Amino acid sequence: MRILIDMDDVMADAVERFFDWYERDFGVRYTKADIYGKKLYDIVPDANKPIVKSYAHQPGFFKDLPVIDHAKETIEKLNKLHEIYIVSAAMEFKYSFTDKYEWLDEHFPFIHWKNRIFCGNKHLVKGDVLIDDHDFNLSTFPGRAIVFSSPHNMLLTGYERMNGWQEAKLFFDDLE
Numbered sequence: 001m002r003i004l005i006d007m008d009d010v011m012a013d014a015v016e017r018f019f020d021w022y023e024r025d026f027g028v029r030y031t032k033a034d035i036y037g038k039k040l041y042d043i044v045p046d047a048n049k050p051i052v053k054s055y056a057h058q059p060g061f062f063k064d065l066p067v068i069d070h071a072k073e074t075i076e077k078l079n080k081l082h083e084i085y086i087v088s089a090a091m092e093f094k095y096s097f098t099d100k101y102e103w104l105d106e107h108f109p110f111i112h113w114k115n116r117i118f119c120g121n122k123h124l125v126k127g128d129v130l131i132d133d134h135d136f137n138l139s140t141f142p143g144r145a146i147v148f149s150s151p152h153n154m155l156l157t158g159y160e161r162m163n164g165w166q167e168a169k170l171f172f173d174d175l176e
C-alpha cells in the first residue's frame with residue numbers, strides 16, 4: 001500500500017507553536033481545549049488576527065516542532081510494511097523548507113529523501129491512503145482518506161477519524 005502522510009498537525013505539533021508565539025507576543029496562553037473545532041485565529045481579538053495569520057510565514061516557525069505522540073515509532077513500523085510518503089504543502093510557507101527537511105532528518109531519518117514530497121496542491125499526489133488534518137486535502141483524495149484529529153477539525157464529519165497514532169493499528173491490520 002502507498003500511504004501518504006501529512007506533516008503539520010499529523011507528525012509535527014504546529015498548534016503548540018502557535019500558542020507559544022501568541023503567548024510571547026500577547027502574554028496569553030491558550031490550550032487545545034480553547035480551540036475545539038476552531039483555529040487560534042478564530043478566537044483571538046480582531047486586532048491580533050493579522051499577527052497570528054503571519055506566524056507560519058515567518059522564519060523559524062517550523063523549526064524544532066514537537067513530535068506528535070507515538071508518530072515516530074508508528075510511522076517507523078508502517079514504513080517497514082508499506083510504501084510511505086510524507087506529503088507536505090511546504091510551498092505555502094517559503095521559509096519552511098529547510099526546517100521541515102531538517103526536522104525529518106532528526107526525528108524520521110528512515111524516511112528517504114525520495115519519499116519526501118514538498119508540494120503545493122496535494123491533489124496531484126496519488127496513493128492508496130492519505131492521513132491529513134485538513135478537509136481541503138482529504139476531499140480531493142481519490143483513495144482512503146483518514147482525518148487525523150486536531151482541534152480545528154473536531155467537528156468535521158464524513159471521513160474515518162484517527163484520534164492519535166496510538167489508534168493506527170485500528171486502520172492497518174498488519175501493524176503490531
Ligand SMILES: [Mg+2]
Pocket residue numbers: 006007008009010132133134
Ligand atoms: Mg497538516
